[in-house]
Amino acid sequence: MGIANFFRRKSPWLLHFDSGGCNGCSIEVVAALTPRFDVERFGMLAKGSPRHADILVVTGPVTRQCLPRLKRIYEQMPEPKIVVAVGSCAITNGAFDGCYNVVGPLDKHLPVRAYVPGCPPRPEAIIHGLMAVLEELK
Amino acid sequence: MKASEVIQLLEGLIEEVKTVGNRRVFATASKERFREVLQRLREKEVRHVSTISGVDRGSHISVVYHFDCRPCLLNLRVDLPKDNPEIRTITDLFPGAEIYERDLMEMLGVKVSEHPDPRRFFLPDDWPEGVYPLRKEVKQP
Numbered sequence: 001m002g003i004a005n006f007f008r009r010k011s012p013w014l015l016h017f018d019s020g021g022c023n024g025c026s027i028e029v030v031a032a033l034t035p036r037f038d039v040e041r042f043g044m045l046a047k048g049s050p051r052h053a054d055i056l057v058v059t060g061p062v063t064r065q066c067l068p069r070l071k072r073i074y075e076q077m078p079e080p081k082i083v084v085a086v087g088s089c090a091i092t093n094g095a096f097d098g099c100y101n102v103v104g105p106l107d108k109h110l111p112v113r114a115y116v117p118g119c120p121p122r123p124e125a126i127i128h129g130l131m132a133v134l135e136e137l138k
Numbered sequence: 139m140k141a142s143e144v145i146q147l148l149e150g151l152i153e154e155v156k157t158v159g160n161r162r163v164f165a166t167a168s169k170e171r172f173r174e175v176l177q178r179l180r181e182k183e184v185r186h187v188s189t190i191s192g193v194d195r196g197s198h199i200s201v202v203y204h205f206d207c208r209p210c211l212l213n214l215r216v217d218l219p220k221d222n223p224e225i226r227t228i229t230d231l232f233p234g235a236e237i238y239e240r241d242l243m244e245m246l247g248v249k250v251s252e253h254p255d256p257r258r259f260f261l262p263d264d265w266p267e268g269v270y271p272l273r274k275e276v277k278q279p
């Protein structure tokens with residue numbers, strides 16, 4: 001484990017991106033950040049800019065309008081970068097499968113390291129997914 | 139207005155009237171005369187069109203206007219032929235309908251004439267012209 005990775009594991013910063021879902025998963029991601037579930041105890045902070053982020057948390061199915069923006073955000077993140085798919089929409093298109101503007105699932109377009117299933121998943125599940133990804137960084 | 143009062147007000151302009159309870163009225167109007175219905179509603183201080191829904195029924199396109207007549211709801215259906223689905227805008231009477239009409243135009247290809255701002259609203263920027271995703275004949279991927 002390099003020294004950069006050591007510190008990254010102590011404070012991975014998140015960027016949350018909703019690529020077109022119903023907002024259910026987004027609310028659960030926000031709930032995971034609140035003091036009740038508190039991902040901050042693992043050093044994780046939600047950040048507003050992809051340039052500061054280590055982990056990209058994507059919720060919702062990838063829509064045609066969002067795809068170029070999602071890719072651009074991914075490209076703006078510094079290496080090494082990790083993508084976590086949260087919710088059945090991001091994993092399989094879920095309830096939106098077959099819609100006229102859905103071009104997902106997410107792993108067709110970006111390398112996904114962890115999948116958190118559920119519609120929406122509970123905040124504990126999201127935290128578990130993020131922790132599993134951190135284990136990999138070791 | 140109660141359901142019976144709404145029906146009384148619109149006497150002669152609406153057909154196929156159906157009421158559910160005393161707070162819900164379903165009715166149809168012809169494309170030529172539906173604006174008279176709207177004018178009468180305006181005179182009675184009905185100010186709120188809750189939404190407009192467009193339905194592709196295969197042979198024709200139905201446009202359903204949902205009005206809040208406090209406490210009654212009026213669902214006014216106007217049927218349009220599929221080969222030339224054109225209707226006048228209602229934004230001069232109900233300005234809030236602007237976005238609903240833009241939605242009708244891009245999703246179902248209904249031509250709303252005299253609309254103040256007929257640009258695209260929801261569809262992706264690179265969506266092809268002339269493909270209306272909520273039409274029955276459009277193939278879903």
Ligand code: SF4
Nearest residue numbers: 021024025087089119
């Ligand atoms: S997985 Fe369920 S809750 Fe999450 S965005 Fe999709 S439909 Fe909404």
